[in-house]
Amino acid sequence: MNKSLADTLKTKKLYLLDMDGTLYLGDKLFEHSLAFLKAIKDSGGRYLFLTNNSSKGTDSYVKKLNALGIPAHEDDFFTSTDAACVYLKEKVNPACLYAFGTQSFKRHLRQEGFPVTEEYSDQVDCLLMGYDTELTYQKLIDATKLINRGVTYLATNPDWVCPTEYGYVPDCGSIAQALEHATGRLPLFLGKPQPEIALLAMEKAGTKPEETLLIGDRIYTDIACGKNAGVATVLVFSGETTREVWEQSDLKPDFAVQGVQDLLQALS
Numbered sequence: 001m002n003k004s005l006a007d008t009l010k011t012k013k014l015y016l017l018d019m020d021g022t023l024y025l026g027d028k029l030f031e032h033s034l035a036f037l038k039a040i041k042d043s044g045g046r047y048l049f050l051t052n053n054s055s056k057g058t059d060s061y062v063k064k065l066n067a068l069g070i071p072a073h074e075d076d077f078f079t080s081t082d083a084a085c086v087y088l089k090e091k092v093n094p095a096c097l098y099a100f101g102t103q104s105f106k107r108h109l110r111q112e113g114f115p116v117t118e119e120y121s122d123q124v125d126c127l128l129m130g131y132d133t134e135l136t137y138q139k140l141i142d143a144t145k146l147i148n149r150g151v152t153y154l155a156t157n158p159d160w161v162c163p164t165e166y167g168y169v170p171d172c173g174s175i176a177q178a179l180e181h182a183t184g185r186l187p188l189f190l191g192k193p194q195p196e197i198a199l200l201a202m203e204k205a206g207t208k209p210e211e212t213l214l215i216g217d218r219i220y221t222d223i224a225c226g227k228n229a230g231v232a233t234v235l236v237f238s239g240e241t242t243r244e245v246w247e248q249s250d251l252k253p254d255f256a257v258q259g260v261q262d263l264l265q266a267l268s
């Protein structure tokens with residue numbers, strides 16, 4: 001497998017990298033992440049950080065990665081919030097957008113020019129939910145009222161949990177399921193596994209699917225997104241997915257490795 005992985009890496013110009021559970025866990029950077037990122041650049045390749053985690057805007061991710069020792073700029077990211085912004089502009093054009101998420105999430109949307117509100121009103125015509133680490137019960141009440149009223153209902157990502165250094169915590173998909181029990185409706189999910197987020201990232205980098213590799217720790221989002229976008233995929237076991245889950249899954253990545261250390265070895 002390593003030889004085949006090494007041969008595959010030689011054909012790739014763009015690496016789409018999940019972050020949580022792939023390069024770090026919480027505030028703990030994995031040992032070989034920096035060396036792997038350097039090896040990509042040394043090989044003439046480029047990477048973009050492709051994340052479903054919408055709790056942070058791009059500016060906050062730059063600060064987080066810099067604090068972990070990873071040199072990063074805003075142009076290095078493509079997030080589920082970015083994908084949501086593209087969809088909102090092309091398909092919805094909301095007059096008043098209720099942003100169910102963190103202050104960083106709302107700041108990102110405002111910077112993109114959307115009329116964001118944090119309060120329920122009759123003027124709201126679209127509800128966009130993200131991974132909200134600042135969740136309050138009032139937001140759940142507001143969302144329930146809006147969903148029952150029939151407004152356009154979107155969410156950045158379907159992830160059930162977010163991995164941390166102390167285990168898993170509920171992510172956007174779990175909160176969406178809680179709201180489904182209250183309203184009978186699920187949102188339209190816009191991040192991974194939908195292919196658009198990867199396709200938009202490739203368009204940004206100017207690469208073709210056959211020149212691109214997607215690396216992540218979740219089969220149902222990362223690997224499914226890569227498959228849907230027609231790019232090669234690598235699953236790492238350093239985050240959510242266990243080997244048992246991988247073995248039982250009908251959806252298989254092109255390669256499965258323990259972590260970035262194996263990718264570094266293959267790239268070197």
